[in-house]
Amino acid sequence: MRVVIAREPGTGRWLLLELQHHLIGDNTTSEVMYAEVRTVLAGHAHELSAPQPFRNLVAQARLGVDAKAHEEFFRTMLADIDEPNLPFGLSEVHGDGSGVGEAHRMLPQALNDRLREQARRLGVSLASLCHLAWGQVVARSSGRQQVVFGTVLFGRMHAGTGADRTMGLFINTLPVRLDLDGTGVAANVRATHRRLCELLAHEHASLALAQRCSGVAAPAPLFGALLNYRHNTPAAMAGSGTDDGLSGMEWLGGEERTNYPLTLSVEDFGEALGLTAQVVEPISADRVCGYMQRALEQLAEALEHAPNTPVRELDILPAEERTYLLEDLNRTAAAYPSERCIQELFEQQVRQAPEAVALVHEDEELSY
Structure with a gap:
């Protein structure tokens, strides 16, 4: 981690830039760190609790599920996958990530309510519905029915006492495989939920181990798309205003990058849903958000009225893009x-x- 400070010429304002490699921390780490900074600035440093050692997670990961069990699980899931799954043919991020476009959008409240209602009715997580919808986007943009993409696991669920206050990298990225075939939508939602529940038991497995269990030979990537389902507070996406604990300080913004050319974050605010897409050029990040919104709309519609509809029949093209592709581009009169x-x-x-x-x-x- 590096912290750089500079005084703004002509004003009394100081600017601070924090650069942090994801290798050493995640979102919870940042929250713990900022809470400690607020405590120190408030003059209550003596009230700080003893730091929780990261080695506890290392021990938990090493003494938990053994490598053979991890290998058996991922081999069962991935052994017949022999080609990288690369939506839009995108395989990597070049340079420092400056060629990555980013887009945000909030989903309509009515769609949020419909999705949560269907998740409750089926007894599954909302994240399961979002994983299935993202699987359809990946399938349509890569020409596959058997899709593999990365999913981000929180990593603190089974990390022992004090894991919620420990600084360090707990999150892990692991592959999830979905078969978007003739199976009905409702059945596929339940299958996706089961797959994600099974994956939780292996949340500290090595991504390298998981990839070795597939038929894709290194150094080719197993997948090029990532889904990050995030639970946020409403203020987390505001991007403006002041931090409630740091009087006189203003949050100017932040930026996060990965080595995946296609990343979609689902922002779950409890009663609202948002999307954040990061995509390497020339694919438009806003178009990717549009595909995901359309896939979620189609999923809600099918679950409400025709739950046996084959999941592969769900559409991802928004109406305006369909019109552009089929009518505007063909307007040759x-x-x-x-x-x-x-x-x-x-x-x-x-x-x-x-x-x-x-x-x-x-x-x-x-x-x-």
Whole structure:
């Protein structure tokens, strides 16, 4: 971690920039750190609790599920996957990530309510519905029915006492495989929920181990898309205003980057849902948000009215993009002198430009 400070010329304002590699921390780490900073600045440093050692997680991970169990689970899930799953053909982020576009959007409240109602009715998590919808986006953008993408696991659920106050990297990225075939939507939602529950038992497995259990040979990536389902407070996405514990300080903004060329974060605010997409150029991040919103709308519609609809039939194209692709791009009508015959038009061209080239065949040319 690096912290850089500078005084703004001509004002009494100081700016602070924090650079943190994801190797050493996650969102909870940042929250713990900022809470300690607030405590110190308030003059209550003596009230800080004893730091929780990160080695507790290391021990938990090493003494928990053994490598053989991890390997058996991932081999069962991935052994027949022999090609990288790369939506839009995107395989990596080049350079420092400056060529990555980012887009945010809040989903309509009615869609949020419908999705939560269906999750309750089926007895599954809302995250399961979102994973299935994202699987459909990945499937349509990569031409696959068996899709693999990365999902971010919180990592603190089974990390022992005090894990909620420990600083360090707990999150883990692991592959999840979904089969988007002729199975009905409701059945596929339940299957996705089961798969995610099974994955939780392996949340501290190595991604390298999981990849070795597939048929994709290193150094090729197993997948190029990532889904991060995040539980947020409403203020987490505001991006403005002041921090309630740091009087006189203003939050100017932040930026996060990964090595995945296609990342979608679902922002769960408890009673509202948002989307954040990060995509390498030339794919538009806002288009990706549109695909995900459409997939969620189609999923809610099918669960409400036709739960046996094959999941592969769900659409991801928003109405405006469908119109653009099928109508706007094909709008080729043009005015022309329709009252004259083709030979008359040819004769007119002969009179106007008799020496202009009319036909070319290999090395031969014919003028009008």
